[in-house]
Amino acid sequence: xxxxxxxxxxxxxxxxxxxxxxxxxxxxxxxxxxxxxxxxxxxxxxxxxxxxxxxxxxxxxxxxxxxxxxxxxxxxxxxxxxxxxxxxxxxxxxxxxxxxxxxxxxxxxxxxxxxxxxxxxxxxxxxxxxxxxxxxxxxxxxxxxxxxxxxxxxxxxxxxxxxxxxxxxxxxxxxxxxxxxxxxxxxxxxxxxxxxxxxxxxxxxxxxxxxxxxxxxxxxxxxxxxxxxxxxxxxxxxxxxxxxxxxxxxxxxxxxxxxxxxxxxxxxxxxxxxxxxxxxxxxxxxxxxxxxxxxxxxxxxxxxxxxxxxxxxxxxxxxxxxxxxxxxxxxxxxxxxxxxxxxxxxxxxxxxxxxxxxxxxxxxxxxxxxxxxxxxxxxxxxxxxxxxxxxxxxxxxxxxxxxxxxxxxxxxxxxxxxxxxxxxxxxxxxxxxxxxxxxxxxxxxxxxxxxxxxxxxxxxxxxxxxxxxxxxxxxxxxxxxxxxxxxxxxxxxxxxxxxxxxxxxxxxxxxxxxxxxx
Numbered sequence: 001x002x003x004x005x006x007x008x009x010x011x012x013x014x015x016x017x018x019x020x021x022x023x024x025x026x027x028x029x030x031x032x033x034x035x036x037x038x039x040x041x042x043x044x045x046x047x048x049x050x051x052x053x054x055x056x057x058x059x060x061x062x063x064x065x066x067x068x069x070x071x072x073x074x075x076x077x078x079x080x081x082x083x084x085x086x087x088x089x090x091x092x093x094x095x096x097x098x099x100x101x102x103x104x105x106x107x108x109x110x111x112x113x114x115x116x117x118x119x120x121x122x123x124x125x126x127x128x129x130x131x132x133x134x135x136x137x138x139x140x141x142x143x144x145x146x147x148x149x150x151x152x153x154x155x156x157x158x159x160x161x162x163x164x165x166x167x168x169x170x171x172x173x174x175x176x177x178x179x180x181x182x183x184x185x186x187x188x189x190x191x192x193x194x195x196x197x198x199x200x201x202x203x204x205x206x207x208x209x210x211x212x213x214x215x216x217x218x219x220x221x222x223x224x225x226x227x228x229x230x231x232x233x234x235x236x237x238x239x240x241x242x243x244x245x246x247x248x249x250x251x252x253x254x255x256x257x258x259x260x261x262x263x264x265x266x267x268x269x270x271x272x273x274x275x276x277x278x279x280x281x282x283x284x285x286x287x288x289x290x291x292x293x294x295x296x297x298x299x300x301x302x303x304x305x306x307x308x309x310x311x312x313x314x315x316x317x318x319x320x321x322x323x324x325x326x327x328x329x330x331x332x333x334x335x336x337x338x339x340x341x342x343x344x345x346x347x348x349x350x351x352x353x354x355x356x357x358x359x360x361x362x363x364x365x366x367x368x369x370x371x372x373x374x375x376x377x378x379x380x381x382x383x384x385x386x387x388x389x390x391x392x393x394x395x396x397x398x399x400x401x402x403x404x405x406x407x408x409x410x411x412x413x414x415x416x417x418x419x420x421x422x423x424x425x426x427x428x429x430x431x432x433x434x435x436x437x438x439x440x441x442x443x444x445x446x447x448x449x450x451x452x453x454x455x456x457x458x459x460x461x462x463x464x465x466x467x468x469x470x471x472x473x474x475x476x477x478x479x480x481x482x483x484x485x486x487x488x489x490x491x492x493x494x495x496x497x498x499x500x501x502x503x504x505x506x507x508x509x510x511x512x513x514x515x516x517x518x
Contacts (some may be wrong), residue, residue, distance in 0.1 A: 001122055002377055003109045004369025005129040006172065007102065007149070009071045010200025010231065011331055012037050013363050014109045015370035018118055022176070022367035033269075033331050034362045035105065039067040039097050043088040050104040055262065062088065063258040070097050072201065072226075075132075078144060102129075102149075103156045124157045128165045128373035130172050130365055132204065143516070165376055170195035170206035171217045172368030173329040177359050178210060179371055187212040192220070193325045196312065196342065197365075198332040201229040203308055205315050207323065221319045223311050228304065230332030236301040237292070238264045241279055245290040251283050271297055272334055298337045305341050312342070316349065323349055326356040333361040429474065429482040437487055438471040441501055441514075472503050472512035 002017040011034035015022040038054035041047075049059065054066045065087045073080050073094055081095040092100075106124070113119045131146050146166045153164045167175075173195045178187070190211050197204040204224040210217055241264060242248070251257040260281045270277035276293045298305075326346060328339055343353040350356060360367065429437045470489070478485040486506040493499050503512035 001110070001113055001119055001124055002126045002370060002373045003106075003124070003128075004167075004172070004366045004371070004373055005102075005105055005109075005127065006034075006169070006366035006369060007071060007105070007129055007131075008034065008037055008199055009069055009202055010037055010229070011035060011362065012105060013366040014105055014112070015363065015366040016109055016113050016116070016119065017370050017374045018116060020374075022370040023116070024363045024366060035108070037068070037070060037101065039070065039087070039101050040065050041087045041090040041092075048100065050101060051108075060258045060262075061255045063254060067092075067097055069201065070094060070101060074098060074148070075145060081148075098148075099152050099156065102152055106153070106156055124159050124163075126163050126165075126373040126377045127153055127157065127159065128167045128172075128369040128376070129153060130169045130369050131166050132169055165373065167369050167372045168206075168217075168219070169197060169204065169365050170208055170219075170222075172365040172372065173197065173327060173359070174208055174210060174217065174368065175371050176364040176368035177325070177327050180359070191325070192321060192323050193327055194312075194315070194323050196308075196326060196328045196330075196333065196338075198308065198328070198330040198338060199229050200231055200331060202226050203228045203311060203330075205311050207315060207319050207321075220321065221315050223315045225307060225311055228307055228311075230330075230335075232304050233301050233332060233335065234261070234264055234268060236304060237268050237297055240292060240296060240300040241267070241281075241290050244292060244296075245279075245281075245288040247283050247288045253284065256282050256284075267292060268297070268335070272336060294336075301337075305337060308338070309341065309345055312346065316346075324355065326350055327364075328356070328358045329361050329364045331362045333358055428484070428486055432481050432483050434482040435474050435479065436471050437474055437482070437485065438469060439487070439489060441468040441470060441489070441491065441499075468499075468501070468514060468516055470501055470503065470512065470514050475505065475511070 004015045004022065006013045006015075013024055013034040015024045017023075035051045036055060038049075038051060038059075040049050040054050040059055042049050042058055044058050053059070059066055067085055067087055073083075081098075082093050084091050084093055085097065086092075106127075110122055110124075113122055129149050131149060149166060150161065150164045153159075154161050157164075174191075174193045177193070178191065187210065190209055192207065192209045195204075195206045195208065197206070202224060203226075204222065206222040207220040208217055209220055238261070251260055260283075263279050263281055267277050267279045271292070271294045274294070276291065278289065278291050280287065280289050282288070326342060326349075328342070332338070339356065339358050343356045346356060347353045472487070474482045474485055488504045488506075490502045490504060491499065492502075499516040501514040501516075502510050505511050
């Protein structure tokens, strides 16, 4: 069985390859949103609950016991993996919850395959799981996050490590779109696609190029807003409902509030195919009612869409190439105003409104992951759709000049042969009293676009706190005058994909070394 998993902040999905077709089945609920990324311990049932089970029954009354945003918590800081969360009196580490939830997704994939009844082998043959392009917040590097996902899946399933792969989320969306008509389709020219991924909690906008001859998916540029997602539209609609119904103040009763939020989400979904909807809810035992039109909802949430458009404009302001398609994915992209606004703003960029469209928003990324897994499993040297290296990373040393964050010593992984960067920029400690000097090696998904792509790389990584921290002792002879001590980082990647960071002094002597398996 070959499957793809889209592990999302608010919703996840799974796809199974049924012959040459990636199929998704979210279980008996038929919920088009995907599988809620939720976990809780049920005191009443004395068992652990996942997904939609965390939105009904006991979870409605005790919604504060539901564990949410596990992916975001992990990305924020690697130390969070061992942080403890209590749900209904039972303690779990975030790492345990992550493992349990991924095991739940894998079990659901197997149950769905069994339900389909057309898949002969129910053993896991190949698994691809999605990850963001780089890590845009927190201290966990993309390399560490990707490794965490692979190791967890291997531990759960027992499959060999070479059968578990990471695929970047926008690449998954692009693959799902490119091969939606024919999995064995061969393209004759490059395709440049902007993937607009508006999920429940985040927005990611990525421009990528598919080169059919090099078999590569290259990330050209990316941007995003980690504080903007479908949940914000829910809140805007909730505020509109409260205003129109005449209700004032917060809903204090936990059960009433949980039910209200669920009804607001259903109203939002009703306003996708319909121009108007209605909602009934209770607050402090009193019943309220409101009629809401789609136009009213769009007006109330316009500032959110304005912010999303700003992200797209930032990307386009940097990227100077042509774009063939803008593909909208992520559950929140189901809202019709998203597509309509992007068409009104950017149709001229892609030569017509028909080249801006929603594509299976809640399922595309998992389907693309399943397609990717299948193509890795195939032994076909002429298959031009098979990616050669979609996880190329760029590494650089951070420093500051006149208060501006700069990136020096650019090193590119994923070139024709391992590359070494030896022309590093020298820098020094800031205070004479320092006994140690430290710098950070940052990680990005930029690629070489010319002789000088520093600006492109900085735009992807400047200001992020994630990276590999390197600390060296100030030599005895420089103690008390540390600002005279020159440091030159030197980066290299060998054939085993081990990043070596050598720190040299002004005489060229290596005074510190860090190694990282990529």
